[in-house]
Amino acid sequence: MANRAVKSPLPGTFYRRANPQADPFVSEGDRVEPGDVVGLVEIMKNFHEITSEEAGTVERFLVENEDLIEAGQNLIVLSD
Amino acid sequence: MRKVLVANRGEIALRVIRACRELGLGSVAVYSTADEQALHVRVADEAVCIGPPHARESYLDGGAVLRAAREAGADAVHPGYGFLAENARFAAACRAAGLVFVGPAPELIEEMGDKAKARRRARDAGVPTVPGTDELASVDEALESAAAIGYPVMVKAVAGGGGRGIRTASEPDELRSVVVDAAREAEAAFGDGSFYLERLLPDARHVEVQVLGDEHGNMIHLYERECSLQRRRQKVLEEAPSPVLDSAAREAIAADALRLARAVGYTGAGTLEFLLDRAGSFHFIEMNTRIQVEHPVTEMVVGVDIVKEQLRVAAGERLGVVQDEVAVRGAAIEFRINAEDPERRFLPSPGEITALELPGGPGVRVDTAVFAGYRIPPFYDSLIAKLIVWDRTREEAMARGERALSELRIEGVKTTVPLHLGLLSDGLFRAGDYHVDFLESKLGH
Numbered sequence: 001m002a003n004r005a006v007k008s009p010l011p012g013t014f015y016r017r018a019n020p021q022a023d024p025f026v027s028e029g030d031r032v033e034p035g036d037v038v039g040l041v042e043i044m045k046n047f048h049e050i051t052s053e054e055a056g057t058v059e060r061f062l063v064e065n066e067d068l069i070e071a072g073q074n075l076i077v078l079s080d
Numbered sequence: 081m082r083k084v085l086v087a088n089r090g091e092i093a094l095r096v097i098r099a100c101r102e103l104g105l106g107s108v109a110v111y112s113t114a115d116e117q118a119l120h121v122r123v124a125d126e127a128v129c130i131g132p133p134h135a136r137e138s139y140l141d142g143g144a145v146l147r148a149a150r151e152a153g154a155d156a157v158h159p160g161y162g163f164l165a166e167n168a169r170f171a172a173a174c175r176a177a178g179l180v181f182v183g184p185a186p187e188l189i190e191e192m193g194d195k196a197k198a199r200r201r202a203r204d205a206g207v208p209t210v211p212g213t214d215e216l217a218s219v220d221e222a223l224e225s226a227a228a229i230g231y232p233v234m235v236k237a238v239a240g241g242g243g244r245g246i247r248t249a250s251e252p253d254e255l256r257s258v259v260v261d262a263a264r265e266a267e268a269a270f271g272d273g274s275f276y277l278e279r280l281l282p283d284a285r286h287v288e289v290q291v292l293g294d295e296h297g298n299m300i301h302l303y304e305r306e307c308s309l310q311r312r313r314q315k316v317l318e319e320a321p322s323p324v325l326d327s328a329a330r331e332a333i334a335a336d337a338l339r340l341a342r343a344v345g346y347t348g349a350g351t352l353e354f355l356l357d358r359a360g361s362f363h364f365i366e367m368n369t370r371i372q373v374e375h376p377v378t379e380m381v382v383g384v385d386i387v388k389e390q391l392r393v394a395a396g397e398r399l400g401v402v403q404d405e406v407a408v409r410g411a412a413i414e415f416r417i418n419a420e421d422p423e424r425r426f427l428p429s430p431g432e433i434t435a436l437e438l439p440g441g442p443g444v445r446v447d448t449a450v451f452a453g454y455r456i457p458p459f460y461d462s463l464i465a466k467l468i469v470w471d472r473t474r475e476e477a478m479a480r481g482e483r484a485l486s487e488l489r490i491e492g493v494k495t496t497v498p499l500h501l502g503l504l505s506d507g508l509f510r511a512g513d514y515h516v517d518f519l520e521s522k523l524g525h
Binding site for chain 1: 462
């Protein structure tokens, strides 16, 4: 199967960690299952969890921590 | 005092700039690069860019604000609400830089900002507080105290505020885990992990009293606001007067607020928040040492411009109004219009406002900084407008509110207007029969 992407449902600021001291939710090579939290988006002082809709392996990130993202933007490439 | 830097954005920045203009004071706006098109930037006499979009690199950067004040030759700083408004270090830095901070002294911000200290000051002044503790440092202390106070209890961060840093526990095991989480969260959010307990009062109402003090020993109150309509501890709709206080209770809560404000030597505009329990007793919970979002409902019923009074006091003048002149006339309701989607669990809805028509006519006030073609940035609060209505009775104010909300047209983003229309057709709201958990249970949370 082809590579798939995790998208953000919302625009805002993307974070890879729950807080600056925490480990990243996921890193390259990690296995994710549907519903796993892979990042946060901060929008209007609220934090929303970004979850993967599918199972797969994190191949690479298309955005950096704290990047500004648009709604529907691809964030993470998953491979099988 | 001749030129005031307004260290804020959005509707409150505009509100302060308007008061400055009416008082003949110059105004300086500050803005982030995300706010170059913002109305407060255009309306102020001058504007200085203070950094990139993220608030911590711009509106929360006290150093950048002070540099802007120096650059523009401002001699005072009005912090609005949020951002640096209750930051004692920033207030002290203003003073050290020779600038007037429009608010109380940094020592007072610090003292009343420490919620456990504020509770002690209230007790010392003979003002009732919610049964609870001083600051605690361990799970064992919390368990012991909770057993004495009685469950359910609220765990509150000493440094919290604005509805953040609060958790509840209904039995010891839950308390144990909640305390650990609360301490960690408070440490991360406020840099101070200490907390205290308060008994959770079921079906309580949130009633707050506006006070004003000057440096000449004058202290007055402007009666109360009813702020029980909340979602996730954020106020949604406020009204003045409270629909449930009779005149004896109204005078009593105002007198208690005034006594505490006097006891701490308060200056400027401040708000003392109380919980009104089912039995009708009120308990002080905390003080806000700044202008509040919902200040217009008070302005509408007492006819006092609170922001102008703040500026007068900051300039060392006497309050422009004495207690005997303060009387509540009619009823006012404020509807907070947020860029949120009520259909999708209030998900923020930033984006471009493609069309905007504001209501008008008698008894209608709109405080907003948005306009048609404005792009709401995703970085800041979702509040885009406050619609405030006044009429002679609460019944008439509700009718006026419905009329004004139906005239309001905002296109391009989702807003909380449908939520307000729903409230206005709710029998319990119309009867004034609601408490702090009312809205969430109505929404089925």
